[in-house]
Amino acid sequence: ESTLGAAAAQSGRYFGVAIAAGKLGDSTYTTIANREFNSVTAENEMKIDATEPQRGRFDFTAADRIYNWAVQNGKQVRGHTLAWHSQQPSWMQNLSGSALRQAMIDHINGVMAHYKGKIAQWDVVNEAFADGNSGARRDSNLQRTGNDWIEVAFRTARAADPSAKLCYNDYNVENWNAAKTQAMYAMVRDFKQRGVPIDCVGFQSHFNSGNPYNSNFRTTLQNFAALGVDVAVTELDIQGAPASTYASVVNDCLAVSRCLGITVWGVRDSDSWRSEQTPLLFNNDGSKKAAYTAVLNALNGG
Ligand code: G3I
DSSP: OOSHHHHHHTTTOEEEEEEOGGGTTOHHHHHHHHHHOSEEEESSTTSHHHHOSBTTBOOOHHHHHHHHHHHHTTOEEEEEEEEESSSOOHHHHTOOHHHHHHHHHHHHHHHHHHTTTTOSEEEEEEOOBOSSSSOOBOOOTTGGGOTTHHHHHHHHHHHHOTTSEEEEEESSOOSTTSHHHHHHHHHHHHHHHHTOOOOEEEEOOEEBTTBOOOTTHHHHHHHHHHTTOEEEEEEEEETTOOHHHHHHHHHHHHTSTTEEEEEESOSBGGGSTTGGGOOSSBOTTSOBOHHHHHHHHHHTTO
């Protein structure tokens, strides 16, 4: 196959991209995005501040621009993200305790109702574990509502849209030996044992000198899949975009039957949240980088 999406589809997987609504008028951008990818994640437009700017007043203008573009072009959509310490609107930042807990529940219900039956995977909870070696939860206003906030979010999400796969998503959890990875693993194991509804784990996979790719990523994916959840690479970018590392990540996903697919976090280097690291598959002029060819070859079986 000659595109990333078609090549991934040969094994029943998708190859996706993060899209920014403000770039849908850029024809170089949309031409690549439409040609190469068969799954879409909104880079910012489905986040809490975008979708509920005032309490109880939902605004899906930008989110629907991306959703509609995706569906009109035959792509599936990953929802990102419902409960997160970051990108909260100011009204939510100012809440705590039971009021915040209720606001989280209402937010999940409001967004998931709008997209009921339309989203392949939702990142229900994003980035709830601390960096470093503690293996602890990240301190946040949501965490301070009680340690059960994550499972409440998942139970709320399941009831709101039973057709969506419900994911937990985090970064720097690709290396099997990291404390953060082990903490996330213990949580997922506990959720599966107690029947908390979780279907998938998203590994953001922002690889750079601070979080280098390690070949034990495949072990991580396999170990999580063995708990009975699907896994996905959800926000892939790699500092300098070395072709061999990109190929390794693809081969790690292909080696794990429960790996649903891969999403890269932007189209061209100039679209990246860390563009100075030139971490993506396309140059600023839209031409394909060596990493692109490596990914395509890996998806095509070597
Ligand atoms: O849209 C406003 C614009 O109106 C304003 O003038 C400008 C001034 O700063 O800000 C613009 O918003 C920015 C937004 O991106 C859109 O460009 C925000 O400041 C900026 O913070 C925001 O950054 C996003 C970041 O999440 C915020 O946490 C990045 O685009 C986005 O790529 C990044 O994505 C996250 C994932 O959601 C979760 N995992 C990590 C990943 C990378 O940080």
